[in-house]
Amino acid sequence: MTGLEEFQEIPPKVLQMYDAVIQLIEEGEDASSIRVSTITDRAGIGKGTAYDYFDTKEEIFACAVVFHIRRIFRILEQELQKQESFEKQLAWLLYQIDRESNKKYCFIRMVHILTDNSDFSRQVRQKMMSDSFRRYHPVNVFGKILQQGMDRGEIRSGLPMEFMVYTIFSGLLTYMLSISTEECFHVSPEMMKSFVHQQIIRELCGKSN
Amino acid sequence: MTGLEEFQEIPPKVLQMYDAVIQLIEEGEDASSIRVSTITDRAGIGKGTAYDYFDTKEEIFACAVVFHIRRIFRILEQELQKQESFEKQLAWLLYQIDRESNKKYCFIRMVHILTDNSDFSRQVRQKMMSDSFRRYHPVNVFGKILQQGMDRGEIRSGLPMEFMVYTIFSGLLTYMLSISTEECFHVSPEMMKSFVHQQIIRELCGKSN
Amino acid sequence: MTGLEEFQEIPPKVLQMYDAVIQLIEEGEDASSIRVSTITDRAGIGKGTAYDYFDTKEEIFACAVVFHIRRIFRILEQELQKQESFEKQLAWLLYQIDRESNKKYCFIRMVHILTDNSDFSRQVRQKMMSDSFRRYHPVNVFGKILQQGMDRGEIRSGLPMEFMVYTIFSGLLTYMLSISTEECFHVSPEMMKSFVHQQIIRELCGKSN
């Protein structure tokens, strides 16, 4: 198992394991503190079965996360195509974060996973650089709607793609952070959403100075 | 020990432990995988000594991190006051990130620590809400220079303080992310720095639309 | 299955398993570390099939080994009968050890199996005491050529059969040991062969003192 298989090729027990891992992360469990037995109990399978498909605990995690990111961004891509304008796409994205804020830990954890230094984090990043991941890579999914927005004349030209992707990424991250640190930094998520939205639009759609 | 003591009140062995923890984090070690013996070895003290000052491993971490954030933001505040304008303050901040990019993991790790769900992460957030931390709280340090910038007329009024703080926070975070994911997302840190700088200035200093 | 069946009565899948076990032992695998799946993979059959014929892993081993010893000593008996004198028979035995020294682990392992204390070792010894094994029992095969040698006047009479069998056994074992510990004890196998040969001849054929 690599986490990069086609969705229909993945054995049911492996899917149950992936779902268990994601559920646990969404419930706020710290990745490094999740036990193999917790995963297999949750998946409703025997402990040994995990090792029929994977060699180590880290591999289970890395594959589950890679699978999840691919699934998320596949759906994201489909849903974003249903929105008519870049502004509506952005609004939809922020609304999703809001709607899934009960899963707020998951977003944050995904950012951790992409940036931290653990063994399985490295595995995830490695897998994300493979060809079969490309299509669902965040950079490419966001890149696509940005290109379409430019083609429609909604987004001003002249900005490097990397910067635009990071602008979206950073805006969404800011909003997520404001949700997950609400108690600690005393911010109103509602207000933050509105400001983040305006900021990104101003940045990407405003007239260049 | 709470991590909130006055700097001169902290026993030397505790300082050595704090330094060891921060060093290890800066070297990229994953927080949850650092062992107590690694800390005490690095600090040059006996393993048992750690438990003369702290009750659990998590407490050691939480206190070290809180101590470090206070120290960082105390220095940050002093240095920022030496700069004449908000724009120079911002440039200085970005330059610092650059200069300390060998410690790049540390910034990201601090973000992890402030946002994840582990036991010791919760402890850190709790401590950051205490009165004795207030003065060094990131929100207050950034808030102060923003207020001064507004007083000097460099920053436009009308924006909620929370949003402005998050704009800086999010900008800096974007830059850090671009540095630490360079290999994975293929972005040029140099270009990102320039864009982040312009973005924050435009956002906070530009004329309101 | 008991490992004592007539050769033509043994089902093909069982023969494949026996061969797999012996192959693995000859390749130097440590008996207790060989897995059932390794045996069935090598035999080209399903894992479950092993349990259609045997109750436990130990039984598989014990039967395979008993079968192998019977096969070996059946061939040994036939080949030894082709040699004209006891001295030629002895030379042929030493030459065989030499020729099969790539299978040296197998000889040693067989000795281990006959003398160690594991579960399956006990099973092997038990089976070797059964009537249907008798004909191929090392004691009887060596005993036969010794008796013939005495009848031909080549071997001096007056020595107890058990001692003579042990003399051969011990000589062969010494030669095998010298081959398998060559690297460790720095002996020349060639020289050892010659001395072992002379020693046995002197012992069994020399004039009694």
Added chain:
Amino acid sequence: MTGLEEFQEIPPKVLQMYDAVIQLIEEGEDASSIRVSTITDRAGIGKGTAYDYFDTKEEIFACAVVFHIRRIFRILEQELQKQESFEKQLAWLLYQIDRESNKKYCFIRMVHILTDNSDFSRQVRQKMMSDSFRRYHPVNVFGKILQQGMDRGEIRSGLPMEFMVYTIFSGLLTYMLSISTEECFHVSPEMMKSFVHQQIIRELCGKSN
């Protein structure tokens, strides 16, 4: 820990572990089936303590065995020096085997350990090739009494040392085998002892043909 330390340098808990391993082997436990927890229980120490001194289970075994062989041959050497002639030395050796026949499995097990293909067996052989083992190496201990016997004119000259060592080794092994396979091969140990004794004397002390 290497198993090659000076006797007085070995920490008490390690000695307890060595003794536990040797006891278990002497009681007939199959080496590969002895559990770490059995060793530490027997040694009266905590399971984790084993891993304070050794990295793996195999290392525990290898060191215990190497230590034991050194100890045995150190005592052997001392005791052999007390006997006045080679013949008395040989008689003493055979008597020891007899006397320790309740530990009969141990001798055989040691032979297994020196000749099989398992991980820890390889470790033992490696350690036996080190300089600090030399003095207690079976080849050297037997070699020494053989040399003394030759100097005294008891042993005939002209035989290669390697062969003489193997003659003793093989004789002792034959006797041990006859003891440990008594039930299976129906031999009388008493008779075997006498024959083995005569055989070795004839071989090494008899007039050369």
Added chain:
DNA sequence: AATGAATGAGTTTTCATTCAT
């Protein structure tokens, strides 16, 4: 006060054996 040897509860991992297909 400081130590580090010792601990054992808690994990990961293995693999003989079962049983639905």
Added chain:
DNA sequence: TATGAATGAAAACTCATTCAT
């Protein structure tokens, strides 16, 4: 009859925490 996916008991190994010195 033959299979191999699934199992879980059992074993190796880790490391935070304790406590005698």
